[in-house]
Amino acid sequence: MRLLDNYFEMVMEEKKPTILCMFSGGIDSTGVLHQLITDEKYKDHPLIVHHIHIFNRENRARAEAMAVKTILSYYKENTERPFLVTESTFNTTGFAPLKANRFPFDMDVCAFMAGNICTARKDVKSVAMGRTKTDVESGGENFMARMKRAQAIFKSVLALEKSEAPTYIFPVVEFTKQEVWEMLPADVRKNTWWCRTPIYIGDKAQSCGKCHTCNDVKKFSSAEL
Numbered sequence: 001m002r003l004l005d006n007y008f009e010m011v012m013e014e015k016k017p018t019i020l021c022m023f024s025g026g027i028d029s030t031g032v033l034h035q036l037i038t039d040e041k042y043k044d045h046p047l048i049v050h051h052i053h054i055f056n057r058e059n060r061a062r063a064e065a066m067a068v069k070t071i072l073s074y075y076k077e078n079t080e081r082p083f084l085v086t087e088s089t090f091n092t093t094g095f096a097p098l099k100a101n102r103f104p105f106d107m108d109v110c111a112f113m114a115g116n117i118c119t120a121r122k123d124v125k126s127v128a129m130g131r132t133k134t135d136v137e138s139g140g141e142n143f144m145a146r147m148k149r150a151q152a153i154f155k156s157v158l159a160l161e162k163s164e165a166p167t168y169i170f171p172v173v174e175f176t177k178q179e180v181w182e183m184l185p186a187d188v189r190k191n192t193w194w195c196r197t198p199i200y201i202g203d204k205a206q207s208c209g210k211c212h213t214c215n216d217v218k219k220f221s222s223a224e225l
Contacts, residue, residue: 016044016045016046017124018045018047019036019042019169020114020117020124020166022113022130023051023072024051024052024106025065025071026064026193026194027181028130028177028180030192031130032172033071034184035172036171037079037081039171046082046084048083048117049086050085050087050088051086052089053065053087056103058197060193060197062200063195063200064193066205074187074191090109111150112153112154115154115158118157118165125166126169128169130172131172131173133173133175134216136173151168178220181217181221194213194214194216195207
């Protein structure tokens with residue numbers, strides 16, 4: 001494994017544009033990361049992997065952070081693909097007194113953060129997001145409207161920039177969620193996180209087995225859960 005303490009400087013000198021991977025530790029974004037690391041067409045692009053610790057009423061942040069740490073360690077130890085890891089925090093737990101029915105969508109939070117990273121790093125020309133064929137086919141008009149809104153948020157953050165705005169790319173959009181699951185190495189797959197409402201037992205997080213994402217994953221992975 002190559003150790004690149006001067007990775008930041010190296011990225012700025014690279015000829016090919018940098019790719020920003022928004023990474024949650026879930027199945028979709030892990031599939032994206034896997035493609036960016038293993039697919040030949042991405043190999044010469046400097047890579048930034050960004051995780052947002054999203055604190056909200058679902059209480060997923062801790063479980064996702066554990067997944068992210070384990071998965072990134074795997075790729076650092078088992079591949080020679082260098083990447084820079086960054087993180088940020090978005091906290092809406094203070095919304096509780098509002099007794100609101102909704103809170104900011106992860107998609108919107110990612111768009112906002114990605115736009116700000118691209119503003120700070122002019123070498124980033126592509127933002128990789130975890131959208132699958134399953135999302136597109138099952139999400140319907142509502143999903144597409146949310147996608148359009150998220151990209152509008154992304155572009156609005158960049159509205160004052162004079163250079164051409166980076167574009168969203170979807171490295172696993174041609175794969176179903178099951179196909180993404182199956183492409184991942186076993187040690188990565190078992191450490192992804194998907195549950196929306198985790199149960200914590202000591203230092204360990206356990207899937208609730210009841211939320212919509214748990215039910216979706218059960219359809220193709222019940223033998224491994």
